[in-house]
Amino acid sequence: MGSAVGEKITRAVEKSIELRYPLVIFCASGGARMQESIFSLMQMAKTSAALGRHKEEGLLYITVLTHPTTGGVTASFAMLGDIILAEPKALIGFAGPRVIEQTIRQRLPEGFQSAEFLKEKGFVDKIVERKDLKTVLSKLIFFHKERKEA
Template identity: 75%
Template sequence: MLKDMFKKTSSQSKKMLDSAQIPDGLFQKCVKCNEILYAEDVVSNYYTCPNCGSYFRITPRERLSMVLDKGSFIEWSTEYPISDPLSFPGYKQKLEHVKTVTNLDEAVITGVGTINGTDVAIGVMSSDFLMGSMGKVVGEKITGLIERATEQRLPLIIFCCSGGARMQEGIVSLMQMAKTSQALKKHDEAGLLYVPVLTDPTTGGVMASFAMLGDVILAEPGALIGFAGPRVIEQTIGQKLPEGFQRAEFLLEHGFIDKIVKRSKLKQTLSILIKS
């Protein structure tokens, strides 16, 4: 009943937002076209804007529900103490706060599940947790995921989303680049498949390590992918960058990634890859 009452056109929705109290979560606003959208329409459209097609950032749990068979996911590596090697001022308090707000232990969830009945090791990074930055715990969890995938001879999928290395942990954070890359080398030597899926944004130390070491590298449409951001590069070289520089479409054209896949086709595409 309530759902039908609020199932309105976009213009009607805007008027209602101005004139009435609307239950939380009933509508969402697209940050690209500024359209007010019915939340269920966004969800049914794979968290993309029905008006302009732009992608909403989504949580790891939402991502897992989109690509894994229902009820198949078993989480790994859930107990890690907080890492604060530099005793960085206010860092522990910030971590505790973000944990409470996001209901996540860290910026990545790892585990095992099935895609159309085929077992797969999977990791999903979260932009909500300190912009998916990689510190010691993130590196440990991803390394553990890769090592267990190798031991159990499982194909591996990692959804990458990160602002890069976590500066509050200094060199300990940067070490995770080598650690994850070494684990992936052993996974590759075992003859196993690794597919990273690059989402918006995938940058910094994550992009410079496990995000770009896949056998097949997929990306979502429009994802920002690069080491340093476009504004930093422009300020450094003093030149204007090409239109769409570091977006998934630009990288596909220049051979850095293998395929751009819409969310609606992602489960099907991954299923084909892990079964081939």
């Protein structure tokens, strides 16, 4: 995630707060833009802080994790959703499996960093086929709206 993406995500969050709308973000990223140096790294804090304000306002935030969702996106706004959906077999993680195995000097479990593995461990709420996302998102937003009005 580079400066441009961080700015766009932050502005989307701020507009959601201003309009009192729920926010849905589809995430797909190969990681940070290393050529941007510290400016890329700061986007993690910037987007997370904006989402903290969004949460304080009591607004709904849903993330949809697509293939791949990795790096700084995973370490920041992708995993902060009130509801986290993922597409089947999506690769989701911070560092790649090879880097992790070399660091910890252990083999990783089968399917590590897959949407299914993360759902089993409680990091993803539901796995949804792309063709079903419109229906699922509509129901979630409608349910949240009804609950707020009650």
